[in-house]
Amino acid sequence: MCGIFCLLSLSPFESPHDQRLHQNLSRRGPNSTQDLTITHPNPFYRCLFSAHVLHMRGALTPQPVRDAGGNVLLWNGEIFGGIAVAPEENDTRVMASQLSACDTPAELLSVVSRVRGPWAFVYYQQAQHCLWFGRDFFGRRSLLWQFDAAAEALTLTSVGGACSPTGADPWLEVPAAGVYRVDLKAGRVGGTGAVTLEVYPWATAGGGLPSSDKVPSNCVATMNQWGLGLPPPVSPLNTSVPEVGAEVLRSSSASRVAAGDLEEVLASRERTGEADHLNAVLSEAVRRRVQSLPCDIRDESSPPPPPPPNDHASVAVLFSGGIDSMILAALADRHVPAQQPIDLLNVAFMLQEPRTLKPQQQAAKKKSERRHTDRHKPTADSTNAPEVSSPFDVPDRLTGRAGLLELRALNPERRWNFVEVNVTQEELQRARRERVRHLVQPLDTVLDDSIGCAVWFAARGEGFVARGGERTPFASPAKVILTGIGADEQLAGYSRHRVRFQTSGHQGLVQELAMELGRISSRNLGRDDRVIADHGKEARFPYLDEDVVDYLNSLPVWRKADLSLPRGVGEKLLLRQGARALGLGSSALLPKRAMQFGSRIAKMENSHERASDRCNRLLSA
Known part of the structure; x- marks a missing residue:
């Protein structure tokens, strides 16, 4: 980098x-x-x-x-x-x-x-x-x-x-x-x-x-005068759609199970070789990115450096506890040396005030915790949840903690550093004014402001970790940061994909997905690269590995998603099946939640803004 x-x-x-x-x-x-x-x-x-x-x-x-x-x-x-x-x-x-x-x-x-x-x-x-x-x-x-x-x-x-x-x-x-x-x-x-x-x-x-x-x-x-071009690194998107009769039958079948339990809906879907193949190419993509690790500084005449200390994470994951980041963490666990920790960077923006949970909310919270801990003994970090929530208990913080428990169950020997990155409105405004607005440009929308600021704070990796029942200050030393961008764009993870499917069927969905990859460079990747690299760290995108994209492009759209099924199952269906094969639990059923809402950064600003509006804060901060 x-x-x-x-x-x-x-x-x-x-x-x-x-x-x-x-x-x-x-x-x-x-x-x-x-x-x-x-x-x-x-x-x-x-x-x-x-x-x-x-x-x-x-x-x-x-x-x-x-x-x-x-x-x-x-x-x-x-x-x-x-x-x-x-x-x-x-x-x-x-x-x-x-x-x-x-x-x-x-x-x-x-x-x-x-x-x-x-x-x-x-x-x-x-x-x-x-x-x-x-x-x-x-x-x-x-x-x-x-x-x-x-x-x-x-x-x-x-x-x-x-x-x-x-x-x-x-x-x-x-x-x-x-x-x-x-x-x-x-x-x-x-x-x-x-x-x-x-x-x-x-x-x-x-x-x-x-x-x-x-x-x-x-x-x-x-x-150019020679008419030369570059061969693309991936195959064209498979644009085939199912026959009309098959599409109607699939939609009718899905409507009968839509009201059922999501666990049963996902379990009822036939597990195919596509999910295992996707896991294999994704695993290889992660391996390439976590085994090409930073070295200690030396010149060309110096001997190779010693391996990093065991308490020093070389790899971090932008981590919400959702399916995209959970799969990246689970696959990184396969390839990062066992003695090294993996940092899970979870960002939250301060709610206006702490709120006392109502009795029914307390019961729902405890039920959720039991569901994620039934396969292993609770640790000192996960017991005795407080009855009064923190002002940073935003949705991504709660799903992140639940995901942490799943990862501990998957590999209890690994040290998973769940880094709680907490941001106040004053810190947000200062960072935007001094750093982020210059990094986000030339993009200038409300969405760019929200995502840019959230990713900047998360990538910085400064926050707290819970150890022995206590929260201690922590700064992630990892130079490599895995991010899940590219999963939604290829596997129909956004709500607009469901809307397009409902109005235009599979044909419209295919067109929407083709547009997503075509514009990802201008909408997302340049911005995220500038924001993450501002900390002297490198963003790596396993879902956009050429072999991963090539494989997903080869599949017909109905093998990747079935948007006639409920949210939490139908979108990114193939990825959810792969998550089950990896041993993940409830995280495989979480519906898509945009980072600006999950981290609650959108709640700190003008809630009446539209994501596509030009953001005055980026121009006048």
Whole structure:
């Protein structure tokens, strides 16, 4: 993980830097900072490369990396497959070596398209006088761009600076539409004064040029002259739908069991090989991400570092106790060394005031606790629940505690650090003003504010853990954070999927799911990458592993979800069946609850806002 920055100047005059931008980049990569400037006299161009490295694997490799041929690489990614990287190797070095051997655009595209894992990069080819850059197929790593017409400068960066930069257009996310190339010999196009961006798109049905509103002004995106593209890393989505008679029969059958107990409904569903196959590819995706762990800092000549101490978690999970995070935790348990803890990061925003539970609420709470503890003895951390709830007993805190009990039953030998991250309104407002609003941009909706703030606090990992009946302050040291994004988008987890199914059947649902993956880079992933990396930690997305997406894309939609069944069963049905196979209990039946509601951050602000409204707090905080 790195914070990467490139300033391409087409004017000999120096372009000013935004100091906040540099600070934001340095927080992403606290282990190494280095700059490199390359100037060419005729035609004139200047490239300033800056990199801030978070050391994750192999020997610490400062960036930018410049080879013997003068080529320069800024690499913000992880290679989990496609290109061989030995355990002791650094993937930046491997990628630089692979690119150095490329002479033609086709050769470079072949290297980039083979990478399995998240990436964003900037690459300068000295002999060809060109600048390449782009993001992976899903856009799992952030890359922003901006053109300053007055300074004649194009900026590429992992994270922006001030919300309203003076003299330049607003920041935009580089569309994850393919790879881009700037011919530096051409400079600006005569007459128009525009910079030409050659696009090498992903060769998919919807692949092509990004829309003009996604491209900085004074820049023009054109298809490359060779007509080259990148082969997509996953197969196309299976768009088949059941025959009309079968669809009606399924819906009729579901309506008869809708009123039954959810446990019985799920148990009545035939367990198929698809659930076991999904568990297998998900397990492998998690293994790749938890076994490529951070190392202690050393240079290339130093011996390998010792293993981390047993009380030091290398892996954390953004944890609500819902099915997505429960499966990630259960699979991480298979692959993280037994002596190491796993941190479960659970965020809650303060309710207005503590509330005394009514007798029926107390009874329901105790019944829920018994259901989750009937397979193992209660621990000191889970007994004697107070009769007066905490102001941080939000829905995700309660399901998180219940999920913790399931995980302890699954592996009582593992130390599970359930980190209660508690946030007051004052802390929220300060963090938004000082940090989060700069990270969320260029997104600006109420939803972006809520999710961005919640993920930022959760990823920071500062809170309390319960040990021996007492709550003690705790800060998670884990650099790798697993997040469940991608599960709902592929397995029909959102309420809008159910609405679409009710109005348009399976055909409409397939169209909705196709749209979800197509826009996930612009709606979610760049934002979440910027927010999590602000703590010098790396987000990893097992549900968006290429093999996982490829397998889910191969299945017909009715094998993945059955939205004629009740909430808590029908959505993400295949994942729920897989959770049962892993030994999970009631968490397999929890309906989808959005993070902004489960953490109660939405209750701390204007409850009459719509998620899609522009958020003034991000602009004026």
